Amino acid sequence: MSKTVLVTGGTGFIGNCFCKLLLTERPDWNVINVDVCTYAANIHTIDEELKNERYKFYKVDIRDREAIFDIFEKECPNIVVNFAAESHVDRSIFDPESFLNTNIIGTSVLMDACRKFGIERFHQVSTDEVYGDLPLDRPDLFFTEETPLHTSSPYSTSKASADLLVLSYFRTYNLPVTISRCSNNYGPYQFPEKLIPLMISKALKDEPLPVYGEGLNVRDWLYVEDHCRGILAILEKGRVGEIYNLGGHNERNNLYIVKRILKELNKPESLITHVADRHGHDQRYAIDPHKANVELNWDPTTTFEEGIVKTINWYLSSYGQNWLEECLKTTEEWMKKNYNNRK
Numbered sequence: 001m002s003k004t005v006l007v008t009g010g011t012g013f014i015g016n017c018f019c020k021l022l023l024t025e026r027p028d029w030n031v032i033n034v035d036v037c038t039y040a041a042n043i044h045t046i047d048e049e050l051k052n053e054r055y056k057f058y059k060v061d062i063r064d065r066e067a068i069f070d071i072f073e074k075e076c077p078n079i080v081v082n083f084a085a086e087s088h089v090d091r092s093i094f095d096p097e098s099f100l101n102t103n104i105i106g107t108s109v110l111m112d113a114c115r116k117f118g119i120e121r122f123h124q125v126s127t128d129e130v131y132g133d134l135p136l137d138r139p140d141l142f143f144t145e146e147t148p149l150h151t152s153s154p155y156s157t158s159k160a161s162a163d164l165l166v167l168s169y170f171r172t173y174n175l176p177v178t179i180s181r182c183s184n185n186y187g188p189y190q191f192p193e194k195l196i197p198l199m200i201s202k203a204l205k206d207e208p209l210p211v212y213g214e215g216l217n218v219r220d221w222l223y224v225e226d227h228c229r230g231i232l233a234i235l236e237k238g239r240v241g242e243i244y245n246l247g248g249h250n251e252r253n254n255l256y257i258v259k260r261i262l263k264e265l266n267k268p269e270s271l272i273t274h275v276a277d278r279h280g281h282d283q284r285y286a287i288d289p290h291k292a293n294v295e296l297n298w299d300p301t302t303t304f305e306e307g308i309v310k311t312i313n314w315y316l317s318s319y320g321q322n323w324l325e326e327c328l329k330t331t332e333e334w335m336k337k338n339y340n341n342r343k
């Protein structure tokens with residue numbers, strides 16, 4: 001049955017992958033991308049999608065109530081999936097306010113529009129960072145949906161606040177909501193300020209690869225398409241009012257990731273430079289995806305080894321092309337401004 005899905009942040013890394021998935025695998029669904037295009041969005045990311053007659057793009061801020069309500073009135077979406085966010089922890093440490101505004105207030109504007117115009121589902125894309133971190137010496141511990149919220153950074157706090165707001169709209173207004181909390185994603189089109197694309201890009205240019213502290217912080221890596229398939233499964237099979245953890249049981253520490261990238265690119269480990277650790281740096285994230293496995297029959301299908309090679313090859317083929325060069329310029333300017341004295 002035909003549906004109209006309004007995707008916010010669809011010019012970003014994961015939102016775009018989700019739009020691609022819908023256009024390919026749900027041939028009678030229409031996709032509306034609402035994205036204000038911050039520094040993290042490169043318009044060339046959606047070049048292909050713009051050619052598709054089932055895809056529409058609005059360059060609009062999710063905090064702009066009037067504009068958002070106009071879009072809802074015109075497009076009558078059945079489903080809203082909210083990816084739009086300020087998403088980089090480091091930036092949240094320098095500028096918390098924009099994170100609170102977009103990630104919390106923006107989410108409330110979208111849900112108010114859903115209440116006014118009616119909706120089958122509002123899905124909030126959240127993160128495992130809302131659970132805080134786990135100690136490195138307790139590999140037996142994992143985040144479940146019942147793990148208490150215990151945030152560390154302004155970013156994760158803004159996401160946790162939004163999650164609470166989403167659950168309050170379910171309880172107070174009966175808005176049919178779901179939430180997914182996902183581990184670290186990687187794959188094509190990720191903005192090169194995040195670990196994997198940053199390290200690939202630096203290695204390609206034979207520049208030093210800055211690793212926080214000793215590089216022992218552990219993340220549970222999930223290939224972006226697996227994340228998007230998990231969200232689609234929640235839309236189609238998930239129960240309203242529920243939270244689903246999505247993760248890959250693919251735990252790796254940062255140093256392993258960096259060395260793996262260097263090996264694949266045939267570059268020396270002497271490019272690694274250890275820099276001062278991030279303030280409040282979380283030690284380990286690890287998701288227990290049991291609920292999503294059992295209720296949604298969802299399982300990641302891309303192993304870390306397959307995913308990292310696909311990702312490196314994508315960045316290799318983008319090297320010297322407009323998309324990557326423009327994104328790198330933005331990243332380098334920000335790093336120069338904020339990390340000039342980093343040791």
Ligand SMILES: NC(=O)c1ccc[n+]([C@@H]2O[C@H](COP(=O)([O-])OP(=O)(O)OC[C@H]3O[C@@H](n4cnc5c(N)ncnc54)[C@H](O)[C@@H]3O)[C@@H](O)[C@H]2O)c1
Nearest residue numbers: 009011012013014036037038040041061062084085184185
């Ligand atoms: N990247 C990860 O590893 C990861 C893991 C778990 C959860 N998430 C969540 O997934 C979502 C997408 O993450 P991503 O990595 O694709 O981020 P991203 O930074 O690549 O993309 C975010 C997109 O949101 C848009 N945006 C930002 N503020 C906006 C606003 N006020 N109005 C409209 N659009 C706005 C940006 O222009 C950008 O296109 C975020 O909500 C993030 O918290 C990300």
